[in-house]
Amino acid sequence: MKSKIVATLKLILPLGFGFFLVWLFYDALCDDQKKDLFAAFSEANYFWVFLALGFAFLSHVSRAYRWKFLLHPLGYKVKFWNAYHALMIGYVVNIVFPRAGEASRAGVVAKTEGVPFQKGFGTIIAERAVDVVMLGVVSVVALGLQFDKIDLFQDKIAAFNEGMSVCGNGTVFAVLGSVVKYAIIIGVVGVLVLFVFNKGFRVKIKNFISGLLEGLLAIFKTDYKLQFVGHSVFVWVMYIANFTACLYALDATSYLGWDAILAGFVAGTVGMVLVQGGIGVYPAFVGLILSIYMGGESSSVILPDALAIGWINWTSQTAMMIVLGLISLGVNGKNVSFKENESAAEDTK
Numbered sequence: 001m002k003s004k005i006v007a008t009l010k011l012i013l014p015l016g017f018g019f020f021l022v023w024l025f026y027d028a029l030c031d032d033q034k035k036d037l038f039a040a041f042s043e044a045n046y047f048w049v050f051l052a053l054g055f056a057f058l059s060h061v062s063r064a065y066r067w068k069f070l071l072h073p074l075g076y077k078v079k080f081w082n083a084y085h086a087l088m089i090g091y092v093v094n095i096v097f098p099r100a101g102e103a104s105r106a107g108v109v110a111k112t113e114g115v116p117f118q119k120g121f122g123t124i125i126a127e128r129a130v131d132v133v134m135l136g137v138v139s140v141v142a143l144g145l146q147f148d149k150i151d152l153f154q155d156k157i158a159a160f161n162e163g164m165s166v167c168g169n170g171t172v173f174a175v176l177g178s179v180v181k182y183a184i185i186i187g188v189v190g191v192l193v194l195f196v197f198n199k200g201f202r203v204k205i206k207n208f209i210s211g212l213l214e215g216l217l218a219i220f221k222t223d224y225k226l227q228f229v230g231h232s233v234f235v236w237v238m239y240i241a242n243f244t245a246c247l248y249a250l251d252a253t254s255y256l257g258w259d260a261i262l263a264g265f266v267a268g269t270v271g272m273v274l275v276q277g278g279i280g281v282y283p284a285f286v287g288l289i290l291s292i293y294m295g296g297e298s299s300s301v302i303l304p305d306a307l308a309i310g311w312i313n314w315t316s317q318t319a320m321m322i323v324l325g326l327i328s329l330g331v332n333g334k335n336v337s338f339k340e341n342e343s344a345a346e347d348t349k
Contacts (some may be wrong), residue, residue, distance in 0.1 A: 092325025142262035160297035283310030
């Protein structure tokens, strides 16, 4: 009974927080801004939205191929479609069960291709490390194009912290900031306590680090280094192409240059990292940054068209991810088993 309650809370709390953020950012808009937001949705050119989804799909395909190159030096020649279905199942599982997507992805390929869970999970962690490097490169380039706007960024972010717009409620954002800060502190303390007093937890940490190192070494051991690098670059080019194409969906954002594109892209990516699935945060972060380029002197911290682009991009990507993930579940759903994922991890002890 207790485990069911915990599992339910793990599902409800993140989703509830996400929907709360949606309401919070929407409620912070003035009535005229809300009308402008819905008008932007109705006026969008959805040819560009579907083109953007095409770029997103290509990034998923490329990511599946890239994963094959990491699994190969471990002794497993994984079929593309098995890697692809495992990837998409991981995405859709992550939406419903935060942080479970990576485990389910490793679990699926363990069943379809016989890749030990720990090894598969290690390669996924290695992929994440490479993605962090790629995001760092994009961020550095974006920052290099923004030096003349640093002061404006600071002013807008300060205004955002006070309430997002002239209609906002700064108290709510201040409370949220404090909650996040203390939650991080409590989490770190909890991990340290478990590490000192719980032998089983220390073993899990050791196994995790071992899998991480093995996955990282697979990058250097693969016979397809150039292909791996090429796919890594291609994946992130497609991410940026997806974001850029969406900007053309509205006339108000179609003229923005590369400085705005890269800054908005990085802001949205950070939003996806901060909150599972990016719900509420992705559109707000994208809208905040793009507003700087669309109307630096405006009294509104987030302009309706800028926020609309954030919502259009987030909604379309999430919808496609859910549809593709459910298709993969239908094709390969019998291979998803959280219990076996857990038992596979236990077997490595």
